[in-house]
Amino acid sequence: xxxxIELRGLSKHYSKTIIGVDDxxxxxxxxxxxxxxxxxxxxxxxxxxxxxxFEEPTQGTIHLAGRDVTWEPPYxxxxxxxxxxxxxxxxxxVGQNIAYGLKMAGADRKSARAKALEALELxxxxxxxxxxxxxxxxxxRQRIALARAIVRxxxxxxxxxxxxxxxxxxxxxxxxxxxxxxxKVGITFIMVTHDQExxxxxxxxxxxxxxxxxxxxxxxxxxxxxxxxxxxxxFIGTTNFLPATVTDVQADRATFNCAGARLEVLTDTPPQxxxxxxxxxxxxxxxxxxxxxxxxxMLEGKIxxxxxxxxxxxxxxxxxxxxxxxxxxxxxxxxxxxxxxxTGAPARAAVExxxxxxxxxxxxx
Amino acid sequence: MAxxxxxxxxxxxxxxxxxxxxxxxLMAFLYVPIWVLITFSFSSSRSLxxxxxxxxxxxxxxxxxxxDLQTAVWNSxxxxxxxxxxxxxxxxxxxxxxxxxDFPGKTLFRRLILLPITLPGIVTGISMLNMFSLFGFPLxxxxxxxxxxxxxxxxxxxxVYARLQRLPRSxxxxxxxxxxxxxxxxxxVTLPNLRSAIIGAGLLSFVLSFDEIPVTFFLxxxxxxxPMYIYSTMRRGVTPEINAxxxxxxxxxxxxxxxxxxxxxxKRS
Numbered sequence: 313x314x315x316x317i318e319l320r321g322l323s324k325h326y327s328k329t330i331i332g333v334d335d336x337x338x339x340x341x342x343x344x345x346x347x348x349x350x351x352x353x354x355x356x357x358x359x360x361x362x363x364x365x366f367e368e369p370t371q372g373t374i375h376l377a378g379r380d381v382t383w384e385p386p387y388x389x390x391x392x393x394x395x396x397x398x399x400x401x402x403x404x405x406v407g408q409n410i411a412y413g414l415k416m417a418g419a420d421r422k423s424a425r426a427k428a429l430e431a432l433e434l435x436x437x438x439x440x441x442x443x444x445x446x447x448x449x450x451x452x453r454q455r456i457a458l459a460r461a462i463v464r465x466x467x468x469x470x471x472x473x474x475x476x477x478x479x480x481x482x483x484x485x486x487x488x489x490x491x492x493x494x495x496k497v498g499i500t501f502i503m504v505t506h507d508q509e510x511x512x513x514x515x516x517x518x519x520x521x522x523x524x525x526x527x528x529x530x531x532x533x534x535x536x537x538x539x540x541x542x543x544x545x546x547f548i549g550t551t552n553f554l555p556a557t558v559t560d561v562q563a564d565r566a567t568f569n570c571a572g573a574r575l576e577v578l579t580d581t582p583p584q585x586x587x588x589x590x591x592x593x594x595x596x597x598x599x600x601x602x603x604x605x606x607x608x609x610m611l612e613g614k615i616x617x618x619x620x621x622x623x624x625x626x627x628x629x630x631x632x633x634x635x636x637x638x639x640x641x642x643x644x645x646x647x648x649x650x651x652x653x654x655t656g657a658p659a660r661a662a663v664e665x666x667x668x669x670x671x672x673x674x675x676x677x
Numbered sequence: 678m679a680x681x682x683x684x685x686x687x688x689x690x691x692x693x694x695x696x697x698x699x700x701x702x703l704m705a706f707l708y709v710p711i712w713v714l715i716t717f718s719f720s721s722s723r724s725l726x727x728x729x730x731x732x733x734x735x736x737x738x739x740x741x742x743x744x745d746l747q748t749a750v751w752n753s754x755x756x757x758x759x760x761x762x763x764x765x766x767x768x769x770x771x772x773x774x775x776x777x778x779d780f781p782g783k784t785l786f787r788r789l790i791l792l793p794i795t796l797p798g799i800v801t802g803i804s805m806l807n808m809f810s811l812f813g814f815p816l817x818x819x820x821x822x823x824x825x826x827x828x829x830x831x832x833x834x835x836x837v838y839a840r841l842q843r844l845p846r847s848x849x850x851x852x853x854x855x856x857x858x859x860x861x862x863x864x865x866v867t868l869p870n871l872r873s874a875i876i877g878a879g880l881l882s883f884v885l886s887f888d889e890i891p892v893t894f895f896l897x898x899x900x901x902x903x904p905m906y907i908y909s910t911m912r913r914g915v916t917p918e919i920n921a922x923x924x925x926x927x928x929x930x931x932x933x934x935x936x937x938x939x940x941x942x943x944k945r946s
Contacts (some may be wrong), residue, residue: 342880364850364854365853366850366853366854385853385856386850387853387854387855387856387858390852391854392855393850393851393854395847395851396847397847398847399847399848399850399851399871400851401848401851401852401866403870404867410775412852412855412857412865413855413856416855416856416857416861417856422892460851460855463854464855480768541836613748630905663739
């Protein structure tokens with residue numbers, strides 16, 4: 313597998329203090345589905361727009377299939393973009409919109425139309441060829457924008473928050489369709505989103521961004537299960553953060569004192585004994601113990617709130633030292649309704665040693 | 678149930694009647710003068726008396742025999758056409774530049790372009806007269822064209838700039854993304870989306886130029902445009918002949934309005 317996109321030390325500084333993208337190096341392999349994930353203002357869109365050629369970097373280079381395209385205008389790059397607002401040409405029909413890129417490349421009318429129809433077929437809207445964009449629904453426009461961007465078979469397809477303008481149900485559906493489309497056409501996809509669920513469900517690889525820099529880069533499961541910083545742990549999924557002190561260190565594990573409890577954690581990089589750290593763990597990987605039940609790695613506290621959300625329960629527990637944590641419990645069986653915990657009752661929670669992350673220092677969660 | 682609905686019906690009709698009366702009065706205020714003009718153009722009497730004593734087409738016959746008047750009409754068309762074209766060419770380019778580029782003094786530049794429409798025509802007229810005589814330009818219909826175009830530039834820039842601002846930037850970006858050079862993007866994407874604004878600004882400019890007096894007054898040489906000609910004959914009072922010219926202009930305006938509505942109707946928006 314060869315790198316189709318190679319970013320080296322790419323930066324976009326608007327001024328000394330306003331920094332869009334800061335020294336990002338990233339290599340994307342041919343055929344990959346990579347997601348740039350982060351909150352608004354983290355530089356993900358700017359990065360995407362630089363790959364598309366709509367913004368010029370202040371430093372660094374962009375290589376597309378081995379060719380330096382850093383200073384090439386958009387019309388000389390073999391990448392195509394799906395814009396957040398779709399940017400369909402309102403004065404053209406759907407067919408003309410899709411054929412536009414082919415005509416610019418010198419295709420004759422007949423073959424352009426045939427290819428446009430083929431692309432429409434691919435997104436499942438062959439009967440809309442002679443309609444105008446404003447006659448279509450949001451989901452249909454989105455598909456037209458996709459068809460228009462892939463009809464030229466670019467080396468890379470850029471997607472700028474492609475699903476953000478759709479309603480929730482449509483978004484769920486388009487997520488799956490986009491993923492299938494990616495498998496069908498085999499083009500490299502680079503998508504920008506602030507929606508962690510979107511990133512987790514669709515991508516081969518997620519690049520989490522923070523303040524213009526890459527915070528973590530990895531497969532969805534790696535990022536979810538092994539976030540390297542509290543920022544990542546907090547941005548993807550929910551994480552309970554508790555301050556702790558290291559009491560004992562062994563080869564592959566460490567023991568911590570946390571809210572009066574003794575917690576054991578499996579870790580490849582054990583911290584120094586006596587150090588103050590922050591432990592993080594996922595609410596759904598925390599177990600609410602039944603009355604009288606005990607387990608290793610147990611935290612005791614009081615139930616402060618119980619939130620029912622259909623699929624399961626989220627229980628908030630207040631610890632003796634004032635800290636709090638969430639526990640997610642799936643209600644897989646209607647009988648378990650009787651086991652719904654009561655607010656105010658004492659509770660015990662247990663976490664497996666392999667499910668706890670250790671972050672250096674203290675974290676304000 | 679029936680009672681309640683009949684009552685609401687009455688109050689609704691009451692409100693409707695009041696509204697319709699208001700609209701009718703407004704329409705009368707706007708259009709009665711024009712009907713008076715049209716009616717008198719067919720009056721067989723030279724004096725303006727109501728009701729008109731008889732119907733005649735004499736004034737129209739006289740009109741078509743009047744060489745001065747026809748020259749004036751022709752001059753007006755000539756001036757309005759070229760002033761509009763000039764204003765459009767410069768104005769669209771200026772609006773594009775304003776929209777596209779950020780440069781120092783941009784706000785000042787925009788204000789300066791818009792200034793001529795806020796300036797009284799008499800000021801534009803005098804200042805351009807000074808300028809032309811300073812550079813030794815003989816006054817002619819062409820100097821009038823330049824004068825009008827200056828004043829009309831603001832109209833074109835405002836309309837086209839407003840449309841450009843409503844046009845999402847992503848359209849031009851998408852066009853470039855799909856392989857179009859900036860020139861092709863302008864021709865195939867930007868210009869078609871400005872079409873109705875350009876036609877609208879063009880028609881408005883044409884009409885404004887067609888009946889313009891102050892700037893024309895200062896900048897024309899021996900040639901007369903239609904409004905100047907009408908003004909000069911008015912010293913002898915309103916003649917039915919002038920009414921006939923007015924009627925023809927109303928007719929031409931109607932045609933223009935219909936054309937503009939048909940042409941600028943954006944498809945399905």
